[in-house]
Amino acid sequence: MTESQASHTTKEGASIYFNRDLSWIEFNWRVLEEAQDPSTPLLERMKFLSIVSSNLDEFMSVRVAGVKDQMKAGYTKKDFTGFTPAGLFRRIMKRTARLVAEQYKSYRDICRQLAKEGIVFVDYNGLNQSQKKAMDAYYHDIIFPVLTPMAVDQSRPFPLVHTQSVYLAVVLEREGQTSEDEPYFAIVQVPSNLSRIIPVPARANSKKQEFILIEELIKEHIQSLFSGYTPIAAHTFRLTRNADLTLNEEGAEDLLEEIEKELRRRRWGAPVRLEVQEDMHPYALTQLQDEFEIDEHVFMINGPVDLTFFMKLAGQIRGFDHLRYPSIDPVYPAEFKDSEDFFEVLRQKDVLVYHPYESFDAVTDFIEQAANDSQVLAIKMTLYRVSGNSPLISALAHAAESGKQVTVVVELKARFDEERNIAWARKLEKSGCHVVYGLVGLKTHAKITLVVRQEQDMLRRYVHVGTGNYNDSTARLYTDIGLFTCHPVIGEDASALFNEITGYSAPHNWQAIAVAPTNLKDALISLIHREAEHARAGRPARIIGKMNSLSNQQMVDELYAASQAGVNIDLIVRGVCCLRPGLEGISDRITVRSIVDRFLEHSRIYYFENGGHPEVFISSADWMTRNLSRRIELLFPVFDQRLQRILIQILQLSLEDNVKARRMLPSGLYEPIQVEDGTMHRSQFEAMNIKQWKKLLK
Structure with a gap:
């Protein structure tokens, strides 16, 4: 650690860290930029405006609420970024008020443009007599x-x-x-x-769609x-x-x-x-x-209070397809398309799927085949956030009713999904599943399924692990990675994981995977240290990390140290980032970019150059304190070099993005990436050609 790191300040006296909550506000500004971008279809801009509101709701009810609790308790100690609760609260409210004012300015602009297209929001006095009569009756x-x-x-x-x-x-x-x-x-x-x-009844001879709140x-x-x-x-x-x-x-x-x-x-x-x-x-x-x-800090709203209704309205409006993104039809993974037997395919090779470009139906079909297969003895699965009408729940219930051993770890503390998960837990218990609510003090955030199958004179374990939830709805909106494998070492680790969650097993000596809170953080730090040793020895050394958030101080410090050792580090962090890139003598070799686009970037992929022998991992964990120390999380190696190349290509698409990517400055602000040679790269749109670039990488 350098002298400046020890003091937590740069030579100019500024903090070497960016505050988590202020970083989150910067992220929500990037969401708002999508609502303001003229190149974004108009009805999609409505959705982004709604997302700004729903993001703010959660931020206020959880993060800001926590800061207010600290103030109420008289807590005055500074956090590692240099803020007391009172000082942070003032800055949060000031910056949030500015964000909300800009959001409603965008709302009024979008409404004007919608009116030009024939989608009009009216007040009562703007209705004609027949419309008033209809609304009075309503x-x-x-x-x-x-x-x-x-x-x-x-x-x-x-x-x-x-x-x-x-x-x-x-x-x-x-x-x-x-x-x-x-x-x-x-x-x-x-x-x-x-x-x-x-909806207001249409005026005579008018094609306009009119609405009133x-x-x-x-x-x-x-x-x-x-x-x-x-x-x-x-x-x-x-x-x-x-x-x-x-x-x-x-x-x-x-x-x-x-x-x-x-x-x-x-x-x-x-x-x-x-x-x-x-x-x-x-x-x-x-x-x-x-x-x-x-x-104080009352938000004066110039427009309708709460714009989350824009999300439903954008889907409610009929026609106007030219104001939406073109629909995409996720492709069914080619590896499973030619065979109805998942187990036969996986005995030959591992399979990687990339949602939403590849269909989540493959995951549902895998579980349903396991539920219906007479040779399957047991299914074990974690559930964190599940859709409202999940086919997976029905498949698990059917498996239990047909005599299979079905164990489901349901996370009851998944924030704002608690009630839905309680309902699923009760339904699964009624069908005969063993329902476990995880370990005391820890959220089960890992996304893993284990299928145990009798094959001739042996038992074989099949595993699916993912970066995203077992949720068929969000799988159409989030970018996530899923890995299917029957690798025996991974299967043994998966069995040990479920035994540890459901029973009294002592911490396992993991052979392939890393598990939070026991060893995942140490595993990551060890990988970062190894890159630093490679750099010091003059060997190829590089780290690429794609995640949702980076806020753990120790992880930031380890990356700073690796940069100073000569490791080139590229971070693709969608949301919160407490690391300041480009600080002289501290983070010169680190770049940070964020991509906000049509789909929510949600996959966690970690690449380590390893002196010319790259290793690639997928994970359920961001580099946040809660993920590394207060949740059950997984870090999974991808052994198959063919699949490694696919993951590297996904990372490369993100690093080349110069349309929707934003580069983080040392100040914590973000700027668009300049197009140097006139070639535009939009990673999510290029990823839609998944069939083509997957073929090239075989």
């Missing part, structure tokens, strides 16, 4: 019966406001009331079980909820609460029941953020601030 028949006005006065305390639900704050007066009398106040929840955006209809008819009172103002607001689960797992007799209780408690989480319509009545704003104890 309000009285559909909306009005489910509305509940909730008054706030001496006899009726402030009602519970649910996190991230849209409400109306209503200020009222009675006849004979003077200007000195205090107004009346009430809130109305906008029904979340009705569509937020309502449900809260605009409620505002227009607000008098119907308060007979005898005169509404002065009705404005929307939205509260975000602390949504982090705090569990005493060791004291919980039944983890499933404890999490169900904690989910109910989440409704009362401490307020973190208040969003209000920009022109909200001052009396209403005061009432909300007093109730939620939020004196």
Whole structure:
């Protein structure tokens, strides 16, 4: 470690680390850039705008909530990036407010462009008489019966406001009331079980599609909820609460029941953020601030509160295909296409699949074949995030009902998917599966399936391991890698892994894989050290790391040390990155780039040059403290050199991207990559030709 690393500052006195939360805000700016990019199809820009909102919701309810908890506890110690909780909170809120203002500026621009295309958002006064009649009927028949006005006065305390639900704050007066009398106040929840955006009947001889927000209809008819009172103002607001689960797992007799209780408690989480319509009545704003104890950092919104509805709307609009990305049809992996027997194929060779360019159906078919195969004795699988109607659950249930030993490790603590996973756990248990909820204090984030099959006079183990979840829905939206193998050493390690999770096995002496929290971090550090030794000896030394986030201080320091030893390091980090590249004498040999494009970059691939004998790994783990020390994660070697070449090609496509890639500067900001020779490279679009470039690499 150099003197500057020991002091955590550069020669100029700046920190050599970039703060995790501020780095996340920079990532969300890159998402917003996709919503602003004129080359992005208009309906896809709507989706990116929605993603900015959903990202902010999670960030506020988890990360910012944690910072506020530290402040409340009087914690004043600086983190390794040099920030106290109070100082960090001020910067987060300032930068987030700037991001939100720019987001709504983009919203207004997108709405203007949509109107030119014939997709129009209207307010009630912009409707003609026949449209008003139709919307009045919709309000009285559909909306009005489910509305509940909730008054706030001496006899009726402030009602519970649910996190991230849209409400109306209503200020009222009675006849004979003077200007000195205090107004009346009430809130109305906008029904979340009705569509937020309502199609308006088309005008005569018009091809335009018009929509109105449900809260605009409620505002227009607000008098119907308060007979005898005169509404002065009705404005929307939205509260975000602390949504982090705090569990005493060791004291919980039944983890499933404890999490169900904690989910109910989440409704009362401490307020973190208040969003209000920009022109909200001052009396209403005061009432909300007093109730939620939020004196400052209120987000004034110039537009609809909560833009996550844009995601559904983009899919709801019919036609307008020219405003969308061209649809892609994932190819079925060629290795499995010519044979209906997965086991026969895998006895001959390992198979690598690259989602979403190759179909996730191959994973589903593998599990279903195992469930239906009379020679299969056991299926063991981890489930972290599963889709709403997962065919995998049905296959596992069928396997158990037909007498196979089926063990499923269900992660109940997968944030915001807890309720869905509880439902799956109960269904699997009813079908006869052994359901395990993992180890105390650790999330099971590994994605692995083990199939044990009787073949002649031996048992053979088949393994699927992936960088992404067993989720057929997200597999169409995320880039992920999956590996199928029956390599005997990997099979033995996989068996040992499940025994350790489900039983009392002592930590295994892993032969091929590395497992967090026991040895994965040490394995990575050992690989980085080996590259540094190669560099010092004058041998080829290079590291390429593709991951979602890099925030663990020790991993950053190890990369700094490797750079100083002469290792060339290229990092492809989609989101948070606490490492500052290009610092003189510290990270001169390190580059960092981020790609935000049509699909969410989610695969973790790690390449080590190893003096001319490259090794390539896939992993479920990012280089974050939680992944390396508080989760069960896997690092898997890819032995087959043919498959290694495919992974290297995927990395190379990312490194050559000069359309959607952004290069990180030493300041922590990002800049577009200049096109030097006039040749444009867009990695995700080039990856769609997977058949062609896979053939070339055989």
